[in-house]
Amino acid sequence: MTTTASYDDGLIQLDRQALTLRRYHFPSGTSKIIPLQAIRGYRTETMGLAFDRFRVWGPADDPRRWLPLDVWRPIKSTLVVLDVPGTRPSPAFTPLRVKDFLSVLQELLAD
Numbered sequence: 001m002t003t004t005a006s007y008d009d010g011l012i013q014l015d016r017q018a019l020t021l022r023r024y025h026f027p028s029g030t031s032k033i034i035p036l037q038a039i040r041g042y043r044t045e046t047m048g049l050a051f052d053r054f055r056v057w058g059p060a061d062d063p064r065r066w067l068p069l070d071v072w073r074p075i076k077s078t079l080v081v082l083d084v085p086g087t088r089p090s091p092a093f094t095p096l097r098v099k100d101f102l103s104v105l106q107e108l109l110a111d
Contacts, residue, residue: 007104009096011070014104016111019082021093023069026058032068032091034084036108041083044102047076047094065092072096 006015013020017036024032047053053076057069065081066089067073076094080101084091095101 005104005107007095007097007101009101011068012093012095012101014101014108016108019105021068021091023057024066024091026069029069034082034087034091038084038087039082039109040085041109042105043081043083044098045079045081047073047079053077059089063089065090067092067094070094 007013011022013022015036019034019036019039021032021034023029053074055067056071056073057067059066068091070076070093073094076096076098078098079092079094080098081090081092
Protein backbone atom coordinates (compact mmCIF):
# COMPACT_ATOMS: atom_id res chain seq x y z
CA MET A 1 0.00 0.00 0.00
CA THR A 2 1.34 3.44 -0.92
CA THR A 3 0.75 6.23 1.56
CA THR A 4 1.47 9.93 1.59
CA ALA A 5 1.37 10.12 5.38
CA SER A 6 4.07 12.26 6.94
CA TYR A 7 4.81 14.24 10.10
CA ASP A 8 7.12 17.21 10.72
CA ASP A 9 7.18 19.41 13.80
CA GLY A 10 10.53 21.08 13.15
CA LEU A 11 12.51 18.67 15.34
CA ILE A 12 11.11 15.35 14.13
CA GLN A 13 10.38 14.44 10.53
CA LEU A 14 8.76 11.17 9.52
CA ASP A 15 7.90 9.98 6.03
CA ARG A 16 7.85 6.72 4.05
CA GLN A 17 11.63 6.61 3.82
CA ALA A 18 12.95 7.61 7.23
CA LEU A 19 12.57 9.16 10.65
CA THR A 20 14.84 12.19 11.09
CA LEU A 21 15.68 13.45 14.56
CA ARG A 22 17.10 16.95 14.20
CA ARG A 23 19.70 18.23 16.69
CA TYR A 24 20.48 14.68 17.77
CA HIS A 25 24.28 14.43 18.00
CA PHE A 26 26.17 16.26 20.73
CA PRO A 27 27.88 18.72 20.44
CA SER A 28 27.50 19.24 16.68
CA GLY A 29 23.70 19.17 16.64
CA THR A 30 23.59 17.15 13.45
CA SER A 31 20.56 15.03 12.63
CA LYS A 32 20.14 11.29 13.03
CA ILE A 33 18.38 9.64 10.10
CA ILE A 34 16.84 6.24 10.78
CA PRO A 35 15.52 4.33 7.75
CA LEU A 36 11.90 3.36 8.34
CA GLN A 37 12.60 -0.32 7.63
CA ALA A 38 15.20 -0.32 10.46
CA ILE A 39 12.58 0.47 13.09
CA ARG A 40 11.48 -2.78 14.71
CA GLY A 41 9.03 -1.12 17.09
CA TYR A 42 8.51 1.63 19.64
CA ARG A 43 7.04 2.31 23.04
CA THR A 44 5.67 5.39 24.72
CA GLU A 45 6.30 6.44 28.30
CA THR A 46 4.86 9.15 30.46
CA MET A 47 7.71 11.36 31.64
CA GLY A 48 8.04 12.16 35.30
CA LEU A 49 8.80 15.65 36.51
CA ALA A 50 12.14 14.77 38.04
CA PHE A 51 14.34 13.44 35.25
CA ASP A 52 13.50 13.15 31.55
CA ARG A 53 11.48 16.34 31.26
CA PHE A 54 14.36 18.54 32.29
CA ARG A 55 17.01 16.80 30.19
CA VAL A 56 16.99 18.90 27.08
CA TRP A 57 19.80 16.93 25.37
CA GLY A 58 21.78 13.77 25.95
CA PRO A 59 21.28 10.68 28.08
CA ALA A 60 17.93 10.28 29.77
CA ASP A 61 17.49 9.03 33.34
CA ASP A 62 18.10 5.62 31.73
CA PRO A 63 21.54 5.71 30.06
CA ARG A 64 20.33 3.22 27.45
CA ARG A 65 18.37 6.09 25.80
CA TRP A 66 19.55 9.26 24.06
CA LEU A 67 17.48 12.44 23.75
CA PRO A 68 18.01 14.95 20.92
CA LEU A 69 18.06 18.65 21.79
CA ASP A 70 14.53 19.86 22.59
CA VAL A 71 14.22 23.01 24.71
CA TRP A 72 10.44 22.49 24.88
CA ARG A 73 10.71 19.04 26.51
CA PRO A 74 9.91 20.38 30.03
CA ILE A 75 6.34 21.18 28.92
CA LYS A 76 5.83 17.84 27.15
CA SER A 77 4.69 14.65 28.85
CA THR A 78 5.15 11.73 26.42
CA LEU A 79 8.44 10.12 25.49
CA VAL A 80 8.71 7.85 22.43
CA VAL A 81 11.51 5.27 22.55
CA LEU A 82 12.46 3.44 19.35
CA ASP A 83 13.60 -0.15 19.01
CA VAL A 84 16.27 -0.03 16.32
CA PRO A 85 18.51 -3.13 16.27
CA GLY A 86 22.20 -2.31 16.49
CA THR A 87 21.59 1.22 17.76
CA ARG A 88 22.76 1.99 21.29
CA PRO A 89 21.73 4.07 23.08
CA SER A 90 18.13 3.85 21.86
CA PRO A 91 16.76 7.02 20.27
CA ALA A 92 14.12 8.63 22.49
CA PHE A 93 12.26 11.85 21.71
CA THR A 94 9.23 13.99 22.49
CA PRO A 95 7.02 14.81 19.50
CA LEU A 96 5.14 18.09 19.66
CA ARG A 97 1.90 16.48 18.45
CA VAL A 98 2.14 12.99 19.94
CA LYS A 99 -1.18 11.62 18.65
CA ASP A 100 -0.47 12.80 15.10
CA PHE A 101 3.06 11.38 15.19
CA LEU A 102 1.98 7.98 16.54
CA SER A 103 -0.84 7.75 14.01
CA VAL A 104 1.56 8.33 11.11
CA LEU A 105 4.21 6.01 12.58
CA GLN A 106 1.70 3.18 13.05
CA GLU A 107 0.42 3.61 9.51
CA LEU A 108 3.91 3.64 8.00
CA LEU A 109 5.17 0.66 10.02
CA ALA A 110 2.08 -1.35 9.00
CA ASP A 111 2.80 -0.83 5.28
